[in-house]
Amino acid sequence: DQQVKQNSPSLSVQEGRISILNCDYTNSMFDYFLWYKKYPAEGPTFLISISSIKDKNEDGRFTVFLNKSAKHLSLHIVPSQPGDSAVYFCAASGRDSGAGSYQLTFGKGTKLSVIP
């Protein structure tokens, strides 16, 4: 069973507009959420994170929103730029991972294409 789901495999957005990437999770023990950006043949690059005690975190053009009751988070990119084109992964960690590892559980990713 997939504990972190990104239901949109791809998203196309015009340059300058808002990109909204969505993520749903099922494990109520998750208490920390992260977004990563990945280019082909490279490792994931950390973008932004949010703790379950918050409902919003902002860093420049990137904002993450967390709705705990719906077990849903989203990443907003405003304004979108062609360099933002990549695969975006949602990840979660929580207290229930054994030995306090806080291992990350990832979604399958959403490929964002920003069209000039």
Place this chain on the structure above:
Amino acid sequence: DTGVSQDPRHKITKRGQNVTFRCDPISEHNRLYWYRQTLGQGPEFLTYFQNEAQLEKSRLLSDRFSAERPKGSFSTLEIQRTEQGDSAMYLCASTDYNEQFFGPGTRLTVL
């Protein structure tokens, strides 16, 4: 560059051969993770070290896989008797808090 590094970046091997990958984490990070990513999937957790102690292993880590982190610095991941199903990107990450920082990965192809 003080990021996470991995070596080699690419490895092609024949089925049945042994392979070893190396990860050098960010120097002040005491927690180190290995993940595996296959096409169309997100990274999946393999194993975790706190300093030199291997504290958790995923059920994905069969007995053909072994990982070490001597002296709590670099780590190695060895796969014995490789199978075609082992073909994947192997990622290493390190952290000292919540955000994990990933290396560029080692792409393994088993022929």
